[in-house]
Amino acid sequence: xxxxxxxxxxxxxxLALAAAFPFVxxxxxxxxxxxxxxxxxxxxxxxxxxxxxxxxxxxxxxxxIAFYAVGAYTTAIAMKAGAPGALALVxxxxxxLAVRAxxxxxxxxxxxxxxxxxxxGFGEIARLTINNLDSLTNGPKGMQLAPWRPLGFLSxxxxxxxxxxxLAAVAVSCVASRRLEDSRVGRAWIAIREDEIxxxxxxxxxxxxxxLAFTLSAAFAGLAGGLFAQWEQFVTPESFVFxxxxxxxxxxxxxxxxxxxGVLVGALVxxxxxxxxxxxxxxxxxxxxxxxxxxxxxxxxxxxPQGILPSSRREAELTS
Amino acid sequence: xxxxxxxxxxxxxxxxxxIALGYTLVYGILTMINFAHSExxxxxxxxxxxxxxxxxxxxxxxxxxxxxxxVLSMAGAGIINVVIERFAYRPLRHISRLAPLxxxxxxxxxxxxxxxIWVSTQSxxxxxxxAIDQVNVMGATISTLQIIILAAALLLMAILHFFxxxxxxxxxxxxxxxxxxxxxxxxxNPDYIIALTFFVGGALGGAAGVxxxxxxxxxxxxxxFLPGAKAFTAAVLGGIGNIRGAVLGGFILGFLEVLASGYIxxxxxxxxxxxxxxxxxxxxxxxxxxxxxKLAEKV
Numbered sequence: 001x002x003x004x005x006x007x008x009x010x011x012x013x014x015l016a017l018a019a020a021f022p023f024v025x026x027x028x029x030x031x032x033x034x035x036x037x038x039x040x041x042x043x044x045x046x047x048x049x050x051x052x053x054x055x056x057x058x059x060x061x062x063x064x065i066a067f068y069a070v071g072a073y074t075t076a077i078a079m080k081a082g083a084p085g086a087l088a089l090v091x092x093x094x095x096x097l098a099v100r101a102x103x104x105x106x107x108x109x110x111x112x113x114x115x116x117x118x119x120x121g122f123g124e125i126a127r128l129t130i131n132n133l134d135s136l137t138n139g140p141k142g143m144q145l146a147p148w149r150p151l152g153f154l155s156x157x158x159x160x161x162x163x164x165x166x167l168a169a170v171a172v173s174c175v176a177s178r179r180l181e182d183s184r185v186g187r188a189w190i191a192i193r194e195d196e197i198x199x200x201x202x203x204x205x206x207x208x209x210x211x212l213a214f215t216l217s218a219a220f221a222g223l224a225g226g227l228f229a230q231w232e233q234f235v236t237p238e239s240f241v242f243x244x245x246x247x248x249x250x251x252x253x254x255x256x257x258x259x260x261x262g263v264l265v266g267a268l269v270x271x272x273x274x275x276x277x278x279x280x281x282x283x284x285x286x287x288x289x290x291x292x293x294x295x296x297x298x299x300x301x302x303x304x305p306q307g308i309l310p311s312s313r314r315e316a317e318l319t320s
Numbered sequence: 321x322x323x324x325x326x327x328x329x330x331x332x333x334x335x336x337x338x339i340a341l342g343y344t345l346v347y348g349i350l351t352m353i354n355f356a357h358s359e360x361x362x363x364x365x366x367x368x369x370x371x372x373x374x375x376x377x378x379x380x381x382x383x384x385x386x387x388x389x390x391v392l393s394m395a396g397a398g399i400i401n402v403v404i405e406r407f408a409y410r411p412l413r414h415i416s417r418l419a420p421l422x423x424x425x426x427x428x429x430x431x432x433x434x435x436x437i438w439v440s441t442q443s444x445x446x447x448x449x450x451a452i453d454q455v456n457v458m459g460a461t462i463s464t465l466q467i468i469i470l471a472a473a474l475l476l477m478a479i480l481h482f483f484x485x486x487x488x489x490x491x492x493x494x495x496x497x498x499x500x501x502x503x504x505x506x507x508x509n510p511d512y513i514i515a516l517t518f519f520v521g522g523a524l525g526g527a528a529g530v531x532x533x534x535x536x537x538x539x540x541x542x543x544x545f546l547p548g549a550k551a552f553t554a555a556v557l558g559g560i561g562n563i564r565g566a567v568l569g570g571f572i573l574g575f576l577e578v579l580a581s582g583y584i585x586x587x588x589x590x591x592x593x594x595x596x597x598x599x600x601x602x603x604x605x606x607x608x609x610x611x612x613x614k615l616a617e618k619v
Contacts, residue, residue: 029611107600110607112532113353117556118603121596122548128593132586242549253422291433297426298408305412305419 004284005261022160032181034159035157036275037267038231041166042224043271047251047263049220050174050281055311057213058193058230059108060116063123064248067218069240073130076143076235085148086152089226097215103152104214123245131173131237133196141238145229162231177260189213190258191314203278238304246270254300256307265308269296321341324460325582326575331466333574334473335535336599338528339551340520340558340566341480342401347559348497349517355424356404357470357525358548364397364526365543366439367444367531372447382539386449388470390530397526398519435541436609440567443540446533477537477567478525479521484563498562550595557599567611572598 004010004169013317021035056169071092078088107118130137137143151161180186188209191199195250247270256264274297278288300308339361346354369390408427412419449468454461484490495503496513504510532547534541554573558565573595580591587594602610 013498019613022514106604113347113351113560114556114607114609116353117553118600121599124549125593125596128590132589132593151348154442242545249423255417257418290434291437292428294433296425296428296430297425301423301426302408302411303440305415 011174015167016084018163022155022163025242026155031157031274032279034157036272036279038159038163038166039275040271041170041268043124044170044252044264044267045166045173045220045224045227045247046169046248046266047255048177048260049217049224050248050252050256051188051260052213052220053261054178054252054262056181056193057188057210059210059214060112061119061214061217062245062249063119063121064115064221064243065128065240065242065244066123066126067096067100067221068225068228068244069126069130069237070099070218071222072141072229072235073137073225074222075229076145079148079190079230083118086228086229088148089223093219093222098227100212101215101220102293104211104298108210108214112312114272120242120245123165123240123242124249125213127237127240127242130240131158137237139205140237142234142238145235146235147233148230151284158231162227166224166227166231173223174264181258182262185209185212193258198318201291233241241264242263250297254297254307256310258313259307259309259311261293262307262309262311268270269308321456321582324577327460327462329465329575329578331469331535331574332396332578333571334470335528335531335552336547336554337567337569337571338473338476338524338531338572339541339547340555342528343479343552344519344555344558344560344563344566345493345521345524347555348563349493349500349514350409350420351379352409352417352420353403353408353424353520354518356408356431356542357401357521357552359428360397360401360522360525361434361524361529361532361546361548362539362541362544363400363431364393364529365539366435366529367396367526368393368530368533369444369446369539371567372442372449373494382450389449390527394523395541397529398521398523401518401522401525407516410514424442432541432544441539443538446537446539448537449534465534469535470507472527472531472567476524480524480563483520489516490514508604531568553596553599556609557602561611562611563581565609565611572610 018037021037023034025031046064049067050064052062053061053064059314074092074095075088078091079085083091103122109116110118131140133139147158149158149161151164152163154164155161188199188204191202192209196206201215228239251266251270252263253266254270255264270293274289274293277292278286281289295296339357341356342360343354346352346357348480351391368389372385375385375389404424404427408423409420412423448465450464452462455464455467456462482490492503492508492513493516495506496510496517499582500510503513528547528551529544532543550573551570555566555571556568557572558567558569560566576595576598577591580594581588584590584594608614
């Protein structure tokens with residue numbers, strides 16, 4: 001099992017299966033699952049993004065969803081101004097990176113839980129600002145987007161199109177994460193996470209590397225936000241509440257901090273579980289889905305505190 | 321007008337302070353954010369509602385019923401917090417710093433949805449504890465309700481102060497908060513003190529829940545989240561782990577909110593933005609909160 005998990009072809013086989021999934025689901029009339037799959041993919045992107053901040057550099061961020069919101073709203077505003085869909089996505093990533101870098105420059109000297117609270121505060125500030133700036137964001141009523149359907153040649157169903165685009169984004173993000181993780185930069189991040197003072201004494205420019213991890217995170221959130229806005233063709237501040245930030249943190253920690261497969265599995269379990277229950281269970285049980293969700297969080301944490309698929313480095317650290 | 325606002329701020333601040341104390345006590349000992357604290361608060365208010373319906377027949381209405389409802393809800397909330405610690409946090413205590421946090425989030429979701437499913441999905445009316453009168457003081461109207469809330473909160477803070485500073489158990493709590501390992505070597509049972517801390521924190525949270533219910537007149541399964549998040553912010557603002565800091569932070573936050581809604585155009589819309597902005601600015605100037613001690617870096 002373990003050998004199969006680590007085989008070099010395994011990720012590619014899984015990717016191919018995931019790409020074939022919407023066509024199979026279309027054949028067996030399970031289109032609902034394609035939508036669920038797309039949402040899981042968006043949270044995989046968010047998880048992979050937060051993994052840089054929380055998993056690699058060990059910086060605790062409780063307001064990550066704000067950058068998902070910045071990505072979504074940048075896309076919405078750009079497309080309203082007449083930008084084509086692809087350009088809007090690029091803009092979303094750039095604007096998100098810029099906002100994140102500015103925030104990082106101001107707050108990264110805070111540590112631990114103080115950083116967590118300040119990011120939480122920023123998340124709320126961002127959401128409330130979007131909610132109150134009626135002239136730019138149309139406030140709580142939300143913004144409509146013109147449709148952008150670039151994959152029309154593959155399927156007429158927009159859900160399938162966006163599922164495939166999100167899947168491609170997840171695949172690219174995984175490769176990028178893996179390359180960075182194994183690079184000099186990635187090792188520096190992990191050194192900072194393990195012992196900041198020792199890292200500094202070893203000549204790692206701690207401040208710069210923290211800022212890099214913190215900023216890069218946002219690229220993934222911005223992209224996910226942009227895809228979300230284009231897919232739904234509608235954004236409201238309601239989608240970006242504090243609870244969503246908590247969900248992303250749970251995905252990273254429950255999956256296994258700093259572990260790419262862990263984050264993917266975390267998103268699959270936590271985001272996929274409630275709608276799957278809704279799909280399969282009778283109406284009497286639907287109300288119980290979040291209760292079970294909470295139980296999963298507690299039980300998995302109690303029995304696998306290192307995460308479902310921890311990175312080998314962290315597993316060694318926790319079991320020794 | 322200003323006096324009126326200050327009194328409203330004082331009432332709100334008192335509630336935030338009580339909640340913030342629960343966060344800060346637990347954080348002081350375990351350096352962990354007890355995410356489920358907001359749900360303990362919510363359960364406190366629901367227990368009080370249940371008792372308010374049941375108690376008049378036992379104690380008769382009036383002050384005795386009120387005190388009985390208060391004390392029993394506090395004890396219940398404290399016990400719930402102890403049970404949560406025993407089953408969801410203790411097994412994870414030595415494993416990693418984030419694992420208890422995720423477990424706490426899970427507990428919080430379970431409790432919230434438990435109430436949602438088995439108690440009520442809607443807002444429930446919270447009965448008025450006593451007949452409410454308005455008192456005029458220097459042009460401001462103060463309701464008896466506000467006086468009860470303030471008096472109860474200040475009394476509890478005084479009791480907590482006495483307990484922590486002047487009793488043997490309080491001394492043990494302070495010792496554990498300073499250095500839990502050394503405290504263990506001095507013959508203090510850390511498990512017992514941690515459980516006690518969760519009880520005290522939970523009881524204060526439960527009291528805050530009752531006061532919250534009285535203040536707003538209705539309660540709902542998700543009422544704990546917002547005051548919980550704000551009170552946690554207040555605890556951090558004052559310097560997390562520091563008892564006086566939590567009280568100070570709670571009152572500052574209460575005043576900020578009330579003054580922002582009263583004096584800034586569209587202030588009600590922006591008051592949370594202002595509160596969080598102040599938090600960020602204060603932390604940038606004083607990275608460990610207003611009264612927080614500057615911690616030496618561990619080498």
